[in-house]
Structures are given as C-alpha cells and as structure tokens.
Amino acid sequence: MRAEIITIGDELLIGQVVDTNSAWMAEKLNxxxxxxxxxxxxxxxxxxxxxxxxxAFSRADIVLTTGGLGPTADDITKHVLCDYFHTRLxxxxxxxxHIKELYSGRxxxxxxxxxxxxxxxxxxxxxxxxxxxxxxMIFHHGQQLLxxxxxxxxxxxxxxxxxxxxxxxxxxxSIIHKTLxxxxxxESALAILLExxxxxxxxxxHLAYLPKDGLIRLRLSAYGEADExxxxxxxxxxxxxxxxxxxxxxxxxxxxxxxxxxxxxGKTISTAESCTGGKLAxxxxxxxxxxxxxxxxxxxxxxxxxxxxxxxxEEMIRLHGVVSEEVVRQMATAVRSQxxxxxxxxxxxxxxxxxxxxxxxxxxxxxxxxxxxDTYAECFHLGALREQITDRACQKALVRMIQILRNEEENRxxx
Amino acid sequence: MRAEIITIGDELLIGQVVDTNSAWMAEKLNxxxxxxxxxxxxxxxxxxxxxxxxxAFSRADIVLTTGGLGPTADDITKHVLCDYFHTRLxxxxxxxxHIKELYSGRxxxxxxxxxxxxxxxxxxxxxxxxxxxxxxMIFHHGQQLLxxxxxxxxxxxxxxxxxxxxxxxxxxxSIIHKTLxxxxxxESALAILLExxxxxxxxxxHLAYLPKDGLIRLRLSAYGEADExxxxxxxxxxxxxxxxxxxxxxxxxxxxxxxxxxxxxGKTISTAESCTGGKLAxxxxxxxxxxxxxxxxxxxxxxxxxxxxxxxxEEMIRLHGVVSEEVVRQMATAVRSQxxxxxxxxxxxxxxxxxxxxxxxxxxxxxxxxxxxDTYAECFHLGALREQITDRACQKALVRMIQILRNEEENRxxx
Numbered sequence: 136m137r138a139e140i141i142t143i144g145d146e147l148l149i150g151q152v153v154d155t156n157s158a159w160m161a162e163k164l165n166x167x168x169x170x171x172x173x174x175x176x177x178x179x180x181x182x183x184x185x186x187x188x189x190x191a192f193s194r195a196d197i198v199l200t201t202g203g204l205g206p207t208a209d210d211i212t213k214h215v216l217c218d219y220f221h222t223r224l225x226x227x228x229x230x231x232x233h234i235k236e237l238y239s240g241r242x243x244x245x246x247x248x249x250x251x252x253x254x255x256x257x258x259x260x261x262x263x264x265x266x267x268x269x270x271x272m273i274f275h276h277g278q279q280l281l282x283x284x285x286x287x288x289x290x291x292x293x294x295x296x297x298x299x300x301x302x303x304x305x306x307x308x309s310i311i312h313k314t315l316x317x318x319x320x321x322e323s324a325l326a327i328l329l330e331x332x333x334x335x336x337x338x339x340x341h342l343a344y345l346p347k348d349g350l351i352r353l354r355l356s357a358y359g360e361a362d363e364x365x366x367x368x369x370x371x372x373x374x375x376x377x378x379x380x381x382x383x384x385x386x387x388x389x390x391x392x393x394x395x396x397x398x399x400x401g402k403t404i405s406t407a408e409s410c411t412g413g414k415l416a417x418x419x420x421x422x423x424x425x426x427x428x429x430x431x432x433x434x435x436x437x438x439x440x441x442x443x444x445x446x447x448x449e450e451m452i453r454l455h456g457v458v459s460e461e462v463v464r465q466m467a468t469a470v471r472s473q474x475x476x477x478x479x480x481x482x483x484x485x486x487x488x489x490x491x492x493x494x495x496x497x498x499x500x501x502x503x504x505x506x507x508x509d510t511y512a513e514c515f516h517l518g519a520l521r522e523q524i525t526d527r528a529c530q531k532a533l534v535r536m537i538q539i540l541r542n543e544e545e546n547r548x549x550x
Numbered sequence: 551m552r553a554e555i556i557t558i559g560d561e562l563l564i565g566q567v568v569d570t571n572s573a574w575m576a577e578k579l580n581x582x583x584x585x586x587x588x589x590x591x592x593x594x595x596x597x598x599x600x601x602x603x604x605x606a607f608s609r610a611d612i613v614l615t616t617g618g619l620g621p622t623a624d625d626i627t628k629h630v631l632c633d634y635f636h637t638r639l640x641x642x643x644x645x646x647x648h649i650k651e652l653y654s655g656r657x658x659x660x661x662x663x664x665x666x667x668x669x670x671x672x673x674x675x676x677x678x679x680x681x682x683x684x685x686x687m688i689f690h691h692g693q694q695l696l697x698x699x700x701x702x703x704x705x706x707x708x709x710x711x712x713x714x715x716x717x718x719x720x721x722x723x724s725i726i727h728k729t730l731x732x733x734x735x736x737e738s739a740l741a742i743l744l745e746x747x748x749x750x751x752x753x754x755x756h757l758a759y760l761p762k763d764g765l766i767r768l769r770l771s772a773y774g775e776a777d778e779x780x781x782x783x784x785x786x787x788x789x790x791x792x793x794x795x796x797x798x799x800x801x802x803x804x805x806x807x808x809x810x811x812x813x814x815x816g817k818t819i820s821t822a823e824s825c826t827g828g829k830l831a832x833x834x835x836x837x838x839x840x841x842x843x844x845x846x847x848x849x850x851x852x853x854x855x856x857x858x859x860x861x862x863x864e865e866m867i868r869l870h871g872v873v874s875e876e877v878v879r880q881m882a883t884a885v886r887s888q889x890x891x892x893x894x895x896x897x898x899x900x901x902x903x904x905x906x907x908x909x910x911x912x913x914x915x916x917x918x919x920x921x922x923x924d925t926y927a928e929c930f931h932l933g934a935l936r937e938q939i940t941d942r943a944c945q946k947a948l949v950r951m952i953q954i955l956r957n958e959e960e961n962r963x964x965x
Contacts, residue, residue: 148576
C-alpha cells in the first residue's frame, strides 16, 4: 500500500512557511504500514493541483492533501477537488451545526465567508473537523482514495489521528524502522566499521546514515520483507558493533532520554545558560511530564546576571573571560544550589557572528555538568553559524548528561 | 525563469527529518526573481530520482537537488546524476586537496570512504564546498541547469549563498512579496473587510491569508507584472484598511520587532517563565545582536523556584493558584528587579496534557508585562495542544509587548 502527500499553498513555494506537516504525516503512515512514496508541494493553482493529482494517482493508492481549505478567495482546494471528481458543492447541515457550535458566541467569526465552509462536495465522505471550520473530505477514485485536510498543523494532526488514519485503516505489510543514535565517530569511519555488516545483511534490509549536529542516526529499515524477529537480530548485531559510540537504541530526542534516566533515579535537573539562552531549558520541558524532573533555569545572558544570580565573581570574568572553564563550573554549581536540584548543566560560549577572538573563535562553547558529587567541564568547537552552535551545544550537553546518568545507574547497580 | 527543488532522502519520507531546506531555498530564489514552481521529496532510489528529474525538467529551467551526497552506500545522488547526464566519475585534485585540508589532523575522517568524495562527474562544473566534503555540482542540460547540493542544512545554506546563487545569477523579472502581520480579527472577518480591496486590485496582484497561532500574515504578491511603485500603492491602501489590527508591515518575527523597539529606546528586557519554559527567552536571544537588549531569565518551572527566586509567597499560590493574575504579576515585577531590566514578561499556564481543571482548563495562560511605570496582565485560552499553547503564549506575549513599546514611543514623541 503506497501513499503520496500533496501540500498545497503558495506560502510553501516562496519560503514563507516550512512544511512540518509532511514529516509528521510520514511517520503516521509508516506506523500504519503504508509506504510514503513522494511528497509534492504545489501552488494554489487549479492547473498545478490537477497535474499533481494526476501524477500522484499514477503511482499511489492513497493521496493525502493538506492546505487550501480556508474561507478566503486564495484557498481553492475544495473547488478544484469538486471539479477533479466531477461533483458539486452542497450544503451539509451537520457541518453547519458543528461550525455554529464551534464559534457560538463569536458573531465576528460566524459571517457569510465562514458559511461557505459548510458547503461540501456532494460525492465526498465528510468527516468532522473537531477543532476547525474546514471539513475533512474523503474521495474514492476507483480502488484509490484521496483525503483532504487543512494545512494548519494542529488541525491536520487531530484530523489525521482521529479521522483519516482510522478511516484508512492499518494495512497488512509491516514496515519496520529501527534506529541507533551514535556519537563520537565520523560518518565515513562508521561506514568502514560496518562494511562487513553491510555485506552480510540481506538486501531487503536497508542501512542508512543520517548525520545531524555531530550525532549520527543509524537506521535499519525493512518494507514487508523482514519480520520483527529478523530485524531484531540484525539490530542487535549492529548495536554490538557500534557499542563504543552508542547513545541510544531508538530514535528518541536526547532530552527524552535524559528525562527518563532522571525519573528512573528520582532526580531533578536545572540549567544555567548563557549562549544557549533558554534553548536547553525549553528542550528539557518540551515534553509532557517534564515537571517531574526539570525544575528551572537561570538564563544569564548578560554578565550582570552571572554575577548577581549565579555568584560568578567579577574578578573571575576579568581573569579568565566569560567563556571559560572557571565561569561555567561556577554557573553549574551555583544554579544547582540556587534551584535545589540534583544535577545542573551550564553553558557559556560565543554564538557569533561577532565576539570571537583568535584564542576563542566564534563557536567556542564551554559546558559544565554538576552532579551531587562532582562537576565536569568540557570545551567544544561547534562551527560558525549561530543557530548551529546553540543547537550543537544543547546536543553535546545532553549527550554527556546521558553518559553521566548511565554511569551513575551502573554504579548503583553494582553497589 | 522557473525553478524546482528535489529533496532526496528516505529520511524525509518516513518522517525522520523535517525538510527545512526547501523553505529557505525558496526565499533565496524569490529574492533573485526566480519563481519556485514545485518541491518534490523522493527516496534514495535510482528510478525515483530519474523520474523526478524528468518531470522537473519538463516544467522548469533550473532544478536544485539536495541530499544523497554522503560517502556512505545509502547515498546515491552523485552516481544517478552521472548516469542521467551520461558522464563518469573522475578524480578532482582540487577537491582532494580541499578535503585533505578540511580534515587535516583528523586521520579518522581521512579514510578511503571519504576519498570517494573527490571523485566527481567529468562533465559537471564543480564548485567548492567550504564547510564539507561533498562537492557542489552544476550540470548544464541544453538551456536548463541542475545544481546538486548536500542536504545538511548549514552546508546547503553556505553552498547556496556563496556558490549556487551567484552562479545562477539574478534574473530580470521582479518578484515582489509584501506582508502585513495582523492580530485580533478572525481570518473570515478580515476577508470581508477586504472584499472591495480584492475587487479593485489588479488580477496580477495576488492577496493571500496565512493564519498562524492567532496571528494572520496578509501577503500581496506580484510575479513580474507590477513594479515596486504600484505594489507600494496597493500595500499602503491595504495597511490603512487593517490599521486597527496591524502588528507589523513586514514579514519579520515578532521578537525582532521587540528587539528593534527596545534598541531604539535604549531599553532592556528579561523574562520569568513557567509554562513557556525558556521558549520566550530563546526567541528573544535567537538573533545576533540580542545581547544589546535581552539580559536574562528565570525559568521557574517548579513552584519552589517561583517562591525562592521570584519571591512569590506560598500563601499567594495557595489562595489563587499558580496560574493566576496575582502570581504572574509578581513574577514579572520580581524578575524585572532581580535582573535589573526596564521591561519584563512573565508567563504561567497549563500546557497540558494534564493539570487542567474545570475553571482553568488546559490552555489557560496568564501573561504579565512589567514596565518602568506599570504592570499589565491578561488571561488567554490558547487551545489544547502543548506545543501550540506554548508557541501561542510566546506570540501573545510578544504582540502585547510590541503594543506597549509602540505606545511608549508615541508618548515620548508627543512630550
């Protein structure tokens, strides 16, 4: 069973909006055993949409479209789909009542443009959109099927999870992806390490390397031809081969691993951030349940904050500079005691584009990790671009934190 | 002049990676007067890549590909392009020397797989990749052109800016986009307000509505048929029509507007964050130059941090709850004085999925803004999804901050 996604909207093609929907939808399709063959982004143009539909139906069983369902004149998807499937718009009383309820008490929204939202294609199956006014439409096209959803990410997500995927149903083939997170080895060296493995594994099990910010995701994939047991066998072998560099044996964000390890140990964490400016904090509390282990942070962007809230002596800054082992160690131990957590991470670096020197060029980042018994610090050189530097700094901070927490877990087991 | 983008990689089609490259490239193309017609994401599969190339060349003058250029066996783009353009791989001594220099002192990287990176298609124009080992390749195809770049975002960006765009050159037609940011009016009501405008404007000037997290981006576009002067005329008219809801007259992130207003006034800001957990802080320091106005934050995720670092009385939390006007006002004034800034923003809310009650359901967020003279507070209901709630809370916090700063600017002018 093969699907394609068509994302519709000029905003995608002039770079005003990043298409985050497709990756999310791809994951859901894969989980249900449906292979996503292609993603195509097209303009809000009748002829362009029709061409893309023709091409997608020449390759796929299921076509999912997002976007172009708003009440304004630039949104044309519903009209184009009507023409494509030779049907016409009719009023749908259930959709009307739903929209009236959704916007009850909002006369400013319940206007005649919003009223066009309860006109739906006569031959489509209309599924309820719990959180918005655009109806979800399913068209059958012989043995093939098209589902049209809004482009607003949270509306699409709820539509996909609650309506579209249950409608499509899980398919029989089993798509299996298994991913390892690996750190501290170049991609090419990793590939050489795994040459025998690549030669030995069956052709229908694919191995892919996805480097990102210093970490490598190593993914085994099979599309229907290998079962869980066979995949596990090869996955375990892969794991043994890369064990010296292994960070995790699933494709899960690093902050989730940190959170799990902290929760398992019943411990808490805080951060003191200069160059990462709250990014590390927001990663640590990004996922639900994080209040169990993440307590808070002091973002000391300005030096005065380092001095007043983190007790970094002015003298220390003058002697060693603000991007230094001494300062970052002090930040980590101070925030740990200020916020009263078991662990703390501190960052101080030069995110650029200005502020670099010959000894400390842009990209230099000091990170410290404070634990109940020790404080560790390490200096990294993380490239030249501001966003890349702060992203990589967060990644380095989390990777080392995972190692520290794993070591302590091991030690507890031994004792 | 028309371009298409083909992004290559299984990771895009199983949802492991979000394609952020295309939007960035789209913007660059538009700036250079090149219309981006379609974005297509395909598998690391010879037949799939060739099909996509054929289709793209049937529509576009320029085809840009990203991805599939790594040294490992899963990356096949270079080989497929060789076949497609009927050429073969040969060693390139300049690329070899560049890679050797790039990785000097890294014998672990300079291995035989990395050495395959200096094999390049004989008939391609090879441009230097300053930050990576994958060569940038340009193929001429009659009057058409293909440029192949790595998929790693920062490598692609540097390649595009320093090599590919200068090579392609700016084209003669002028693509103009002008965007207003509008807040506080539903999309459908806005469209009704603008009906006469839509009817009056020339057909070749397009009006698009892009709602996002409560804000609406209202975009006028012209592809070669309107000049700057004509566009300005319609844009000014549009601005007058929506003046009561106008946040900005360009498509710039809200935090950039806050930063500009603060810098202009020579003022500083800090934040105290509970539900937004550092997201607001990292927005405020995301862009270079932010240290001029952003000083720091206290992320008080746990109540103990609210009490100890922001002097929120335990009694206040017991009486009013932690998501309340009283608490958020105290957080804002406390962080303002603790960090010593002119302004401060504080957030406290229920980001869910748990923690909601009947009176304060998930999505309830209190925000306070402290200024040198006043403290304002407002309660919002921002939906049901964790990420949406925190994103919208940041947006609301910034929109109101812009209004406060603009008012004060007006007052200064009047005095």
